[in-house]
Amino acid sequence: MKSFGSNKGDYQKSMQKLLDVKADILCEGHFGVFQPAEEIYKYIKGYMDSNR
Secondary structure, eight states, rough: OOOSSSSHHHHHHHHHHHHHHSSOOOOOOOTHHHHSSHHHHHHHHHHHHHTO
């Protein structure tokens, strides 16, 4: 990714906080509703891994 447009360290910390909640439902503004917890983990972790 050429330009992230944000602080990647802060981004990773924020995403980790979302994972730490261990929610069983995520209502994501652009891509819909995710559930159960395993699908939420995969969704968030995928973004974290692609934005390192």
